[in-house]
């Protein structure tokens with residue numbers, strides 16, 4: 001145990017008793033109720049602190065280091081010189097997380113401690129303390145990776161189609177003007193990826209999946225910020241050179257969610273009226289990104305139509321600005337006669353008008369899908385208001401359509 005330094009108060013009391021007892025060690029020790037050796041030790045400490053004279057008493061925490069007297073011709077004391085130094089360090093405190101392993105002391109001839117070495121080692125870790133430290137470190141941590149686990153028990157006979165329609169990335173909406181939510185590149189990235197993640201989490205565990213880009217994923221097709229066809233000026237958040245790479249990031253992020261959940265994934269991107277040139281870049285970018293992934297196929301067909309046969313199902317997709325919805329069943333039958341002939345359940349997906357519609361003609365269903373974005377100033381002024389959703393459509397190779405998943409954005 002570390003020794004507490006003797007207080008000046010105790011020493012002064014000892015000196016007083018010692019002087020009153022005519023400097024008798026035996027009497028003083030008896031009166032103080034201490035051993036002679038203790039008395040001797042106290043007097044030595046008192047002397048070092050200058051309490052017994054003839055030098056001035058040391059200040060608290062100091063002791064006499066050197067004392068000298070200059071003697072005159074007649075043997076009288078001419079002057080006295082006293083040097084003081086700190087009486088040694090304060091109490092040693094064990095650092096947090098450490099415990100005392102051992103101690104060594106250096107004493108002088110009088111047994112007074114002149115130096116002390118305290119050996120410490122790291123204390124044994126308290127598991128509860130470790131747990132609380134780890135918990136603290138992760139406070140406020142938001143996981144970047146999705147809560148989607150690679151599945152081992154896929155439904156071998158099922159397919160999920162995830163249409164990505166009308167992101168109009170780069171579109172800018174100011175709530176004060178549109179009476180709807182604010183929208184810009186940053187908000188779009190967050191809302192689109194979070195919604196799509198939820199959609200994938202909710203989808204059934206089909207072995208196969210298709211990411212179907214239905215066009216107008218970009219709002220502007222160049223730095224001119226006009227619609228490529230009619231040249232209408234658009235409200236654009238930022239530079240084309242910034243928006244296109246951001247769109248590729250968002251699509252890759254969405255594709256990664258799908259790649260995690262499903263075993264075999266295809267992606268195909270159809271051009272919209274807003275982004276015919278950018279769609280070529282998106283296809284090329286994705287194709288290059290996944291060129292070494294054997295579970296991922298990016299189809300780079302420049303056709304405005306997507307075709308897919310899956311068991312009894314025939315599926316088709318196109319942006320919706322070209323072929324009319326009512327004509328799509330006929331187009332499916334004419335362009336892909338064999339697929340049409342062997343199918344029993346036919347479905348076509350479109351975007352473009354940003355609101356939901358499902359029409360059926362001659363047994364073929366044609367879906368027009370909502371966009372996941374709010375209205376811009378022009379659509380708002382025209383009163384073109386629609387709800388916002390992202391979808392997944394599910395098919396069984398023998399049973400046809402098995403329903404859909406939808407996440408609404410409110």
Ligand SMILES: [Mn+2]
Pocket residue numbers: 216272273274319321351352353
């Ligand atoms: Mn469009």
